[in-house]
Amino acid sequence: AQSVTQLDSHVSVSEGTPVLLRCNYSSSYSPSLFWYVQHPNKGLQLLLKYTSAATLVKGINGFEAEFKKSETSFHLTKPSAHMSDAAEYFCVVITGGFKTIFGAGTRLFVKA
Amino acid sequence: DGGITQSPKYLFRKEGQNVTLSCEQNLNHDAMYWYRQDPGQGLRLIYYSQIVNDFQKGDIAEGYSVSREKKESFPLTVTSAQKNPTAFYLCASSISSWTGAGNTIYFGEGSWLTVV
Numbered sequence: 001a002q003s004v005t006q007l008d009s010h011v012s013v014s015e016g017t018p019v020l021l022r023c024n025y026s027s028s029y030s031p032s033l034f035w036y037v038q039h040p041n042k043g044l045q046l047l048l049k050y051t052s053a054a055t056l057v058k059g060i061n062g063f064e065a066e067f068k069k070s071e072t073s074f075h076l077t078k079p080s081a082h083m084s085d086a087a088e089y090f091c092v093v094i095t096g097g098f099k100t101i102f103g104a105g106t107r108l109f110v111k112a
Numbered sequence: 113d114g115g116i117t118q119s120p121k122y123l124f125r126k127e128g129q130n131v132t133l134s135c136e137q138n139l140n141h142d143a144m145y146w147y148r149q150d151p152g153q154g155l156r157l158i159y160y161s162q163i164v165n166d167f168q169k170g171d172i173a174e175g176y177s178v179s180r181e182k183k184e185s186f187p188l189t190v191t192s193a194q195k196n197p198t199a200f201y202l203c204a205s206s207i208s209s210w211t212g213a214g215n216t217i218y219f220g221e222g223s224w225l226t227v228v
Contacts (some may be wrong), residue, residue, distance in 0.1 A: 032215065034216065042221055043202055044155075049185075049216060050162050090154065
């Protein structure tokens with residue numbers, strides 16, 4: 001069965017420190033993997049996507065993610081957090097056929 | 113600018129009323145979707161449409177209805193049969209519903225529905 005697990009429901013960092021949001025997936029097929037960000041009362045904005053090209057994917061706003069097939073992980077990172085990064089982040093897997101699976105979300109808090 | 117437009121942003125429904133949320137896209141996408149998001153929770157699929165005049169139930173279709181008469185439009189009606197409709201509703205679209213490399217889903221800004 002296909003699934004997505006975001007390992008932390010909340011992550012809190014200080015401004016200027018690194019961000020790590022963790023995502024593990026399970027898929028019988030070669031998946032496409034995405035990270036989206038959602039600010040309060042807004043839609044989901046695409047941060048980055050992996051589609052079987054380079055395993056290290058760079059996205060917008062300084063975020064990047066690394067696809068690790070052996071670990072079935074797609075963790076999102078940023079070297080230095082900014083106050084504007086405070087939001088909810090969703091890891092998403094699209095598997096074979098038609099099936100889009102959303103993670104439960106990780107809320108990122110950034111302290112001044 | 114290309115994108116997905118949802119309206120209204122905020123909507124209040126009285127008990128027993130049907131309400132319709134609008135979703136329009138100018139991305140020339142074949143597939144469109146409606147998701148429901150409850151506070152602090154992830155997204156759940158209500159309905160999706162792969163092409164005009166065709167749509168399929170998602171995981172939580174009860175109490176909702178949709179139509180797809182035009183490629184760019186996919187309105188969602190929340191009927192009185194939906195007992196707990198207060199939520200944030202997100203419309204989305206993609207080039208097609210079949211997976212393939214880079215079949216990205218794009219989202220609208222969402223609509224808040226509250227029962228009063």
